[in-house]
Amino acid sequence: MKREPVLRVVGKMLIPYMLVFALYVQFHGDFGPGGGFQAGVISAAAVIFYAIIFGLPAARRVMPEALVEAMVAAGALLYIAVGFAGLLLGGNYLDYFVLDTDPVAGQHRGIFWVEVGVLVTVSGVMLKIFYMFAGRQRED
Amino acid sequence: MAVIVIALIFQRNLFSVVVLAGIYSFLMATVLVALDAVDVAMTEASVGAGISTVLLLGALHLCGGEEAKPLQRGWLPLAVTLVIVGALVYGTLRLPAFSDPHAPIHTHVVPRYLEQGPKETGVPNVVTAVLASYRGYDTLGETIVVFTAGIGVIALLRRRRRDKDGR
Incomplete structure (x- = not known):
């Protein structure tokens, strides 16, 4: 689909908005619907969209496989690390109240980092699965 | 939605099955919006x-677009499916009515979450508060499940590629 001018232009126009919407869903999750999982899927969908229009090698240049694989593990590790941060600061595992002097601010901080962890893992896994499927297609 | 499910069952072309399944997911998302479960609706629309x-x-690109003819009649699978459907429907008979405020699920911890949640976490969206804070362990488990799924796919598809190179 590389030579379709309409798709290329519309894709280039849409992808920034998709990424911004993913960030909105991520950080507005405290107030409206959304959160790490949805934002991760939407941001992965933006990259998949890019890969469909501009081809897999172009997408691999934007999001290298090594980075995606690192994301798969990094998100889960971040989540676990938030739990241990609570332990180190004297609370229970995944206890956010101790993350800040003000308990409510601590809750905010805990939820924020946990959601970032979910976003990173989900986005990485979705992209990695897509790369795997699309990569086989090319080799066969 | 019922029309789409019936069309899904009788459709032999796998491409149209995929498209119909996508339509089904979008309809399901609208149903979830109608049920006020916007978070789930968003997930259904983006993932499903x-x-x-x-x-x-x-x-489909890898395996072709036409469904293969079944080798034998599926009476045994049909019977198993009917038994399971019967058991599930029987299980729903004794459930409390939909949105019944006196159902056990609404009287245990839900009132506390709804009353104390915004105060304790400062997060107006109760879904996020429950998901990330009160049920942090569950969400950690879910993240690990997603992680494991990704690792599993990587392990399966990688090995195949290496076999091909080895041959």
Whole structure:
């Protein structure tokens, strides 16, 4: 689909908005619907969209496989690390109240980092699965 | 939705099955919006209709677009399915009515979450508060499940590629 001018232009126009919407869903999750999982899927969908229009090698240049694989593990590790941060600061595992002097601010901080962890893992896994499927297609 | 499910069952062309499944997911998302479960609706629309449609189309590209003729009549699977459906429907008979405020699920911890949640966490969206804070362990488990799924797919598809190179 590389030579379709309409798709290329519309894709280039849409992808920034998709990424911004993913960030909105991520950080507005405290107030409206959304959160790490949805934002991760939407941001992965933006990259998949890019890969469909501009081809897999172009997408691999934007999001290298090594980075995606690192994301798969990094998100889960971040989540676990938030739990241990609570332990180190004297609370229970995944206890956010101790993350800040003000308990409510601590809750905010805990939820924020946990959601970032979910976003990173989900986005990485979705992209990695897509790369795997699309990569086989090319080799066969 | 019922029309789409029936069309899904009788459709032999796998491409239209994938498209119909995407339509089904979008309809399901609208149903979830109507039920005020906006978070779930968003997930259904993005995962069910978006990503899985793309992945299924990728799989179709690898295996062709026509469903193979079944080798034998599926009476045994049909019987098993009917038994399971019967058991599930029987299980729903004694459930409390939909949105019944006196159902056990609404009287245990839900009132506390709804009353104390915004005060304790400072997060107006109760879904996020419950998901990330009160049920932090569950969400950690879910993240690990997603992680494991990704690792599993990597392990399966990588090995195949290496076999091909080895031959």
